[in-house]
Amino acid sequence: MPATVGGERALTDDERTFEALPPARGQGFARTWWGQAWLRALEDTALEAEQLRRGRRHARQGAVGAVTVRPGRITAVVRDRDGTPHRSDVLVRQLPDSDWELLLEVITGEAGHLAALLDQDLPPRLIEDAANAGVELLPGIGELEPECACDAWDHCPHTAALSYQVARVLDQSPLTLLLLRGRGERALLAELQTRASAEPGKRPDDLGAVAGGVSAYATGAADSSGRETPADQPGVPAEEAFVLGAILPPLPSLPPPVSAPGRPPVLSGGSPPPSEAGVDVTALEFLAWAAAVRAHRALGDALTPEHARNPPEAPLTPAEDAVRLAALDPEERIAARLASGSGRSRVGLDRAVRAWKFGGRRALAVLEGDWRPSAEASARARAQVATAWPEAEGRPALRVDGSHWTVVGEEVQLRYGPRGRWWPYRWEGGAWWPAGSSEADPATALALLRTPR
Structure with a gap:
């Protein structure tokens, strides 16, 4: 089983960041067959052998910083010999939903495939079976598209160095390839768990055990990669749940997603309300629309596979909620009321709104708080x-x-x-x-x- 990347610093379902690896002097960049396949795609794509040679030298000397992997994109800062940093990206085609559907069928078609993924392995037979179904997981010739701040039009030493470094990352964390192709581990394994538990033609002692392994992974149970289980979590053993699932009625289907929030009714009837009513009808209409927007987003989150595993966030404070509302760009009169009500100046509210648009309440806490690093x-x-x-x-x-x-x-x-x-x-x-x-x-x-x- 490949070793876990010891320098991994961040793990979400749509982003993984790996610490800068030490220089690779005197050793190859890829030991596994999938890492070597990645390098073949790079070397068959680049037009200039000299750029590859310089990129190998950069990577061997430790010039590649932390590597961040997202769906369809790999990013790192790569330094020239004089220390000049360049943001470098390598883009890879994400698989369409139809290909992911075929791949899921291939994986659930054989318990060994699913077990290998849980063991952080990428067996050749899985790649071959996927290719036979028309899904190419490993990149082919011309699939590694470079982008670099140095403005090179093809692979430059910086993107080449990044690509060589990625081969080392894939050696140690092969499932990163799935994220690069568009699906995070946890979302993928959760869907595989659902499919594995629903397979009618498999023996429970085979596929049920694998489904149990997916359940342990998805809920954070300790495994060979060092993930820890939250203490004293109540639950049912996965194998028992698998057996019960065969005799219990199926759960109802999830409702379809809602394409857009609805518009609330117009309360003023097109004319301003009488002043003695004491109600700002325009502001009330805005609040109703803002509530519809928030409900639409909450419903979208609730329909994602990750929703059941994510604890609900704490309610917004009045000051945070004022910024959330202002970020919906109300008319100036309402924005001024939100600023006053939240104890901010008008400019202060604008700064808070900009932070909110970049990162919600966490970005707002950074603007208005003081998170002292250890x-x-x-x-x-x-x-x-x-x-x-x-x-x-x-x-x-x-x-x-x-x-x-x-x-x-x-x-x-x-x-x-x-x-x-x-x-x-x-x-x-x-x-x-x-x-x-x-x-x-x-x-x-x-x-x-x-x-x-």
Whole structure:
């Protein structure tokens, strides 16, 4: 079984970030057959052998920073020999829903395939069976599309270095390939659990045990990769639930998704209400529409496979809810009332709305709170910045004040926030304004902030 990536720093169902790997001097980039297949796709895609050679050298020397994998995209900051950072991306085609449907059928068609995925393995037979069904999991010639801040039109040394580094990541975490193709592990395995439990032609002692393994994975049970089970969680053994599922009536189907929130009725009838009524009808109409928008989003979340595993968030405070409403862009008179009611100035509400649009209540907490990193987190962040800029010349000088890391002589700042994320800020009009969504790697966030807009 491949080893778990020891440097993995963040895991959600739609993003995985891996710490920068150490230099790879004196060793190959891929030991597994799927890592080697990835490299073949790279080397068959690139037009210039010299760029590949320079990319290999960059990767061997440890010039590739933290690697972030999302559906269809891999991102990292790659440094030139003089320390100049470049944001580099490699794009891979995501599989359409029809291909995922075929792949799910292939996996559930044989218990061994599902067991291998649970064991963090990618067996050749699964790839072959998927290919026979018309689904190509591994990238082929021309599928690795480069994008780099150096403006190269083909693979440059930076995207080549990133691609070589990804082969090492895939060696250790092959299921990252599924995320790159468009599906996160937990969502995929949860759907496989449902299908495995519903297979009528399989023996419970075979497929039921595998379904139990998926259940343990999905709920956070400890496995060989080191994931921990929440203590004293009540429940039913998965094998028992599988057997009971064969005799219990099926659950009703989920309702279909709603395409858009409904519009509330017009209360004023087109004319302003009498002043003695004491009710701002326009504001009431806006609140009704805002409630419809929120209900639509809540319903969409409830219909996702991950909903049952995600605990509900705490209710919004009045001050947070005022920002949520203002982010819906009401007319100026209503926005002014929201600012006053939440104890903010009009400009303060605009700053809060910008933060909300970048990251909801977490981004708002970063703007208006102070999340002080631990000594360990601060040391790790400094090391990441030093790694991204190994030479003192060109490395940004940082002035640290709690969770605020300001680049000396520049109008840019990072703020440390919940879940160890770094949020970018710019100095505008005499105040610090949110400038984007968060990044797991402070060096990546800094490089993006310092890129000319």
